[in-house]
Amino acid sequence: MVLQHLLHGRHDPAAPGAIGRARAYAAVTAVAFAGRRRSTYGRLVRLGGARPGDRVLDVGCGTGYLTDLLARAVAPGGTATGLDPAPAMVDYARRHVRAPGCTFTEGVAEELPYEDGAFDLVITSLAFHHVPEDRRERALTEMHRVLRPGGRLVIADFRPPRRGPARHLVGATAGAVMRDNRTDRLAALIDAAGFHHRDAGRLFPLLHWERATKPARDAS
Ligand SMILES: C[S@@+](CC[C@H](N)C(=O)[O-])C[C@H]1O[C@@H](n2cnc3c(N)ncnc32)[C@H](O)[C@@H]1O
DSSP, X not given: OHHHHHHHOSOOTTSTTOOOOHHHHHHHHHHHTTXXXXXHXXXXXXXXXXXXXXXXXXXXXXXXXXXXXXXXXXXXXOEEEEEESOHHHHHHHXXXXXXXXXXXXXOBTTBOOSOTTOEEEEEEESOGGGSOGGGHHHHHHHHHHHEEEEEEEEEEEEOOOSSHHHHXXXXXXXXXXXXXXXXXXXXXXXXXXXXXXEEEEEETTTEEEEEEEOOSSOXX
């Protein structure tokens, strides 16, 4: 579990999946996407339908790479807010992301520090498997709460290889949380939180995405 030790740093019981080593994470992702990070994350921005004037929340924003692209897509007039429990990530993002309308806050997905209906789009990439399993329902309920009626949700997460040496390699380097990540359970969780599930797909290198909307007239 080399990567886990390299990236996570000090354990935080309030956010056990927090990644405290921002510079190491930035270096690892630059390599892992093999030069295709920009196009992969650009695709996520388009999947979310981010457009000028939108208010967007990036949950588990890490170094702010996606938040930056989102801020550019929602300009002029929009805002992109990145949220992450790791102070080192938030600090890194604040120092490196320069796009206008971009802000970063410390916090966890399962307790979002925003008002009901504050966002048009909530998006999260490679972060959902870091939320402890027994808090994932709560995290989705929170995402639903902070979206306006008719707002959009995009969850992109790591899709581990099903078998073979690649699966063992993921377990040995990144640990069981990534090796055993069940992206096939996301759709049911999304439905249970009150979203209308729309579609799902795959992206390079090993990403699974789900897309949903909050009903325009919320029954709750
Ligand atoms: C693998 S990184 C992904 C960062 C970024 N979204 C990206 O795509 O590069 C996962 C991020 O999720 C954050 N995280 C861990 N637990 C979390 C939680 N409960 N709520 C929100 N974010 C969390 C970590 O601190 C880390 O920055």
